[in-house]
Amino acid sequence: MVSRYLRYHCWEWITGGVTLFIINELLNGNNPIYQGWIEDYDWYFLPVHNPDGFEYSHTNNRLWRKTRSNAPSSTCKGADPNRNWDYYWRTGGSSTNPCSETYAGPKAFSEPETNLTAQFINTIADQLDFFVSLHSYSQLILISYGVRVPFPPHDVYMKIGTEAATAIAKRYGTRFVPGNIVDLLYVASGGSMDWVKGIHDVPLAYTFELRDRGSYGFLLPPNQIQPSSLELLDGLAVMIDAVRKGIPPTVQS
Numbered sequence: 001m002v003s004r005y006l007r008y009h010c011w012e013w014i015t016g017g018v019t020l021f022i023i024n025e026l027l028n029g030n031n032p033i034y035q036g037w038i039e040d041y042d043w044y045f046l047p048v049h050n051p052d053g054f055e056y057s058h059t060n061n062r063l064w065r066k067t068r069s070n071a072p073s074s075t076c077k078g079a080d081p082n083r084n085w086d087y088y089w090r091t092g093g094s095s096t097n098p099c100s101e102t103y104a105g106p107k108a109f110s111e112p113e114t115n116l117t118a119q120f121i122n123t124i125a126d127q128l129d130f131f132v133s134l135h136s137y138s139q140l141i142l143i144s145y146g147v148r149v150p151f152p153p154h155d156v157y158m159k160i161g162t163e164a165a166t167a168i169a170k171r172y173g174t175r176f177v178p179g180n181i182v183d184l185l186y187v188a189s190g191g192s193m194d195w196v197k198g199i200h201d202v203p204l205a206y207t208f209e210l211r212d213r214g215s216y217g218f219l220l221p222p223n224q225i226q227p228s229s230l231e232l233l234d235g236l237a238v239m240i241d242a243v244r245k246g247i248p249p250t251v252q253s
Contacts, residue, residue, distance in 0.1 A: 008082045008133070010054045010066075011063045012136040014137075014224060016047050022045075023045055037240060042127070046117065049117060067079050067113055069105075072098070078103070079105035080103055083189065084114045084190055085114055086109050089190040092188075104189075114192070125200040129202065130202070130205070133191075134207075136209060136210040137213065137216075139176045140185070141165055141179075144181065144193055146188035146190075160242045165235065168231045168235040171230060172227055193206070204239060
């Protein structure tokens with residue numbers, strides 16, 4: 001099994017901190033549950049999927065979201081890397097305006113960050129049993145798809161998502177809500193999770209919107225990294241247990 005954690009939007013600093021915390025727990029922690037995960041499975045992490053944008057959010061604009069590529073016929077920079085994947089690309093919830101925060105790019109996989117990541121995933125797709133994408137904020141456990149197309153395993157995913165939300169709440173009382181992207185947020189085509197599920201039919205794929213619900217928003221303070229990480233690990237334990245038991249394939253026609 002290969003698990004992958006991707007972090008896209010530069011202003012969501014909590015996601016990178018949480019990913020690094022989890023890596024440290026898996027490598028250096030003494031929790032026997034986590035030790036079992038690394039003994040049984042291969043793990044792939046991508047703590048910063050958008051390095052140029054992430055640097056820009058540190059040096060110029062704390063609330064920068066997109067990549068830093070040059071847009072055709074515009075002085076505006078970058079595309080939204082989570083609208084740039086080639087699955088129902090630009091079919092809703094994304095923009096053709098290069099100055100928009102949800103600009104999908106001039107074509108699918110126009111951004112080197114998404115293109116190269118997809119190429120790598122293609123090489124391990126037959127091993128990939130579990131995929132997680134981290135975002136903030138809203139405290140949601142999101143299920144594909146970001147467009148209105150059938151998703152046969154919805155009930156299975158909702159059951160697992162609900163159990164994960166219950167496990168998350170036990171530690172600090174943090175409430176996460178599971179559900180479909182469109183139902184809980186909005187139409188958002190061209191996302192990584194949809195591509196991974198729709199193209200490669202990875203058995204289990206979720207997107208987490210981490211803390212909080214707006215008090216700090218994207219400016220969540222560093223003291224939230226540890227509790228955010230520990231409660232996420234509690235939820236992931238439920239999902240990994242589900243993977244161990246087996247999730248049936250659901251290739252879309």
